[in-house]
Amino acid sequence: MSALPRAFYDRPVLDVAPELLGCVLAHGHTSGVIVETEAYHFTEPACHAFVGVTPRTAVLHGPPGTAYVYRSYGIHALFNAVCEPAGVAAAVLIRALEPLDGIPEMIARRGLTREEDLCSGPGKLTQALGIELHLNGGDLRTGPVRILAGEPRRYVAGPRIGITKATELPWRFSVAGSRFVSRPWPRP
DNA sequence: CATGGGATTGACT
DNA sequence: GTCAATCCCATGC
Numbered sequence: 001m002s003a004l005p006r007a008f009y010d011r012p013v014l015d016v017a018p019e020l021l022g023c024v025l026a027h028g029h030t031s032g033v034i035v036e037t038e039a040y041h042f043t044e045p046a047c048h049a050f051v052g053v054t055p056r057t058a059v060l061h062g063p064p065g066t067a068y069v070y071r072s073y074g075i076h077a078l079f080n081a082v083c084e085p086a087g088v089a090a091a092v093l094i095r096a097l098e099p100l101d102g103i104p105e106m107i108a109r110r111g112l113t114r115e116e117d118l119c120s121g122p123g124k125l126t127q128a129l130g131i132e133l134h135l136n137g138g139d140l141r142t143g144p145v146r147i148l149a150g151e152p153r154r155y156v157a158g159p160r161i162g163i164t165k166a167t168e169l170p171w172r173f174s175v176a177g178s179r180f181v182s183r184p185w186p187r188p
Numbered sequence: 189c190a191t192g193g194g195a196t197t198g199a200c201t
Numbered sequence: 202g203t204c205a206a207t208c209c210c211a212t213g214c
Binding site: 038040046047048070072073074075076078080093095121122123124160161162163164182 | 193194195196197
C-alpha cells in the first residue's frame, strides 16, 4: 500500500473528507481503516482557523498533507489531516478507525479488549495508535504518521458531533453500516 | 498576567 | 441521563 500524494489533500476539504474513508491511518506497528471523518474549513466558526493565524493554527494554514494534532479538554489528542492549498486553512478530523494491524498493542494502550471500542472515537484512536502532540506538523507521506491509499467506500453524511457552532452543516462522513463508528446513525 | 472554553471520554445516578 | 478530569492557548485587562 502506498501513501496518498500531496495532490490528494490539495483539494476542497469536502471532497477529501469522504474520500479518506477506506484509507489506512498508520503509526508504528499499529494501523486502522478510516471509517469516520469530519471536515473543517476556516470560513465557518467551528474551525480552529476561523480566528486567523495563531501559533495553534499555523499548521492548518500550512501545506496540505500534514498532521494537525491538538489537545482537547486537556486530556485527549485529536488527529487531523490538513487540506487545501497553503494559505487556505482546512482539515479533516479522523473520528474512527476499524483496527487493522497491531491490535494487541492497541489493547494494551487502551486497557480494553473489544475491537469495536479500540478506535471508535477521535480521542480513542490516538490513544490506541500512540499519537501524541509532538507529531503535530508531520508529513503524512514520509513522517511517523502516514495515511495510505485504500478502496472507496459507500458512505453517509450528517451533522458534526461535539461542537457548539455551525452545527447545521452536514460535514460528518462515515462508512455505511460500519460497526466501528464513534456514534450510531439514526435509522434510515 | 488571569481567565475561560473546548472537534472527549469514562464513570456514575 | 449527568458530570468531572485536565491543559493548551486565545483573549482581554
